[in-house]
Amino acid sequence: MKGALLVAGTTSDAGKSVVTAGICRWLARQGVRVAPFKAQNMSLNSFVTADGAEIGRAQATQAAACGIEPTADMNPVLLKPGSDRRSQVVVLGRAIADVDAMEYGAFKARLRAVAVESLERLRAEYDVVICEGAGSPAEINLRAGDIANMGLAQAARLPVIVVGDIDRGGVFASLYGTVALLDAADQALIAGFLINKFRGAPELLAPGLDMLHGLTGRETYGVLPWLDGLWLDVEDSLALDNRPAQPYRPHSLRVAVVRLPRISNFTDIDALASEPGIVVRFVRSAAELEDADLVIIPGSRATVSDLGWVRETGIAQAVQERAAAGRPVLGICGGYQMLARTIHDDIESRKGHIDGLGLLPATVRFTAEKTLARPVGTAYGHRVAAYEIHHGVVTVDTATPSRPFLDGCRSGSVWGTTWHGALENDAFRQAFLADVAATAGRPFTPAPGISFAEFRAARLDALGDLIEQHVDTGAILDLIENGPPRDLPLIHPGGAR
Known part of the structure; x- marks a missing residue:
């Protein structure tokens, strides 16, 4: 078979990424490339x-669902917000500019061509390409410059299914309204709907689904039930707000992850979920650190700005007091930079010289060239494969006593590294956690035989199962091969057809 499909959504975090990954997994299990x-x-x-290009983490996970290596063509344009108004623009894996929303408009024509060319290369190499939209196609204020939703669908003549999150409420209104706000040419490509995160008996939805079909002339291809644990490798920090807080248990190793305003690559923490006896919380206050055995300061797209927030909230003082008391702290990438003595940043924040938290004997200098790498090293006697994404270059002061830790260092109960993904290495992760537990004085022993790769594969299989069991897969195959049904009715705002 040959073809493509675009999975759009009524909102951000409606489930586009997981539906796309699920369809990819299901097709791959059918032997489809x-x-x-x-x-x-x-x-x-x-x-x-593998060739040093930066792409969205969700597309890397979707590639894993397909059983293939990710490439820059799978996410040709990546925007990395550094503030509420400015974002770094990454094109085919390389940062090219830092712009605000108005400045970004000047790039749109070029980027649309880049996106279409990337899709064409993928379609030439693979039998099927499952495309994921961004936000909602009904963001009509942005339609003229759209390159991710209906702009892409028009350029590549893609059939579109729209995913609605029923857990948010108002799913029928949002599905209907998404179609009704589009012009006739866009509506002609909207083939139908999927409802996501349903709790209860699907029969209860039948009257609404019938009315939606009557109003739009479009089918609902499936109702996906709520399934816990599908937050793996999510792309949006909004998903953290929907992740239930786990209660600390008496014999668990308790991990508190600082929820920075511009938190990045928080997927580093996902591997901890594969370990029985580990409880992870994302926290925003100093008080929430008190009963944690390990505090992790994760990556940040705005290191200096987020360091200011860490100080304002009192978290900085709490972390410094923990370190002085010999209680474990881990900094990853931006978090590692915050733990250093000094930061010199004329690139990201342009604030010049800034004092760090002073917990590691290191200095940081930001450079214009971004480091993108897939390093391999050894720690605790085990091989560690990871990846690096940072402008800040950390230099460890060799005159001050410290111990090596991956590419970074350890001083007392404080560890720091720029390497993302290190915790996904099973033997290293368990040795590190055992060291943390010993340092914290906790009676915790990692369970043997845990494989994060198998944990992730099981999650991807669960997504494939969702599609296979709850979606009209025959209709999806027909859309992929033949495009949207012909003569789909035009919906006018107000309900007239």
């Missing part, structure tokens, strides 16, 4: 491909 694609992604969770 399939690849994922997202023309434009806005995310602070990114990944480095």
Whole structure:
């Protein structure tokens, strides 16, 4: 078979990424050569491909669902917000500019061509390409410059299914309204709907689904039930707000992750979920650190700005007091930079010289050239494969006593590294956690035989199962091969057809 499909959504975090991954996984299990694609992604969770290109983490996970290596063509345009108004623009894996929303408009024509060319290359190499939209196609204020939703669908003549999150409420209104706000040419490509995150008996939805069909002339191809644990490798920090807080248990190893305003690559923490006896919380206050055995300061797209927030909230003082008391702290990438003595930044924040938290004997200098790499090293006697994405270059002061830790260092109970993904290495992760537990004085022993790769594969299989069991897969195959049904009715705002 040959073809493509665009999975759009009524909102951000409606489930586009997981539905796309699920369709990819299901097709791959049928022996189809399939690849994922997202023309434009806005995310602070990114990944480095084997040839050193930076793409959205969600597309790397979708590639894993397909059983293939990720490439820059799978996410040709990546926007990484550094503030509420400015984002770094990454094109085919390389940062080219830092712009505000108005300045970005000047790039749109060029980027649309880049996106279409990337999709064409993928379609030439693979039998099927499952595309993921961005935000909502009904963001009509942005339609003229759209390259990720209906702009892409028009350029590549893609059939579109729209995913609605029923857990948010108002799913029928949002599905209907998404179609009704589009012009006739765009509506002609909207083939139908999927409802996501349903809790209860699907029969209860039948009257609404019938009315939606009557109003739009479009089918609902499936109702996906709520399934816990599908937050793996999400692309949007909004998903953290929907992740339930786990209660600390008496014999668990308790991990508190600082929820920075511009938190990036928080997927580094996902591997901890594969370990029985580990409880992870994302926290925003100093008080929430008190009963944690390990505090992690994760990556940040705005290191200096987020360091200011860490100080304002009192978290900085709490972390310094923990370190003085010999209680474990881990900094990853931006978090590592915050733990250094000094930061010199004329690139990201342009604030010049800034004092760090002073917990590691290191200095940081930001450079214009971004480091993108897939390093391999050894720690605790085990091989560690990871990836790097950073402008800040950390130099460890060798005159001050410290111990090596991956590419960074350890001083007392404080560890720091720029390497993302290190915790996904099972033997290293368990040795590190055992050291943390011993340092914290906790009676915790990692369970043997845990494989994060198998944990992730099981999650991807669960997504494939969702599609296979709850979606009209025959109709999806027909859309992929033949495009949207002909003569779909035009919906006018107000309900007239």
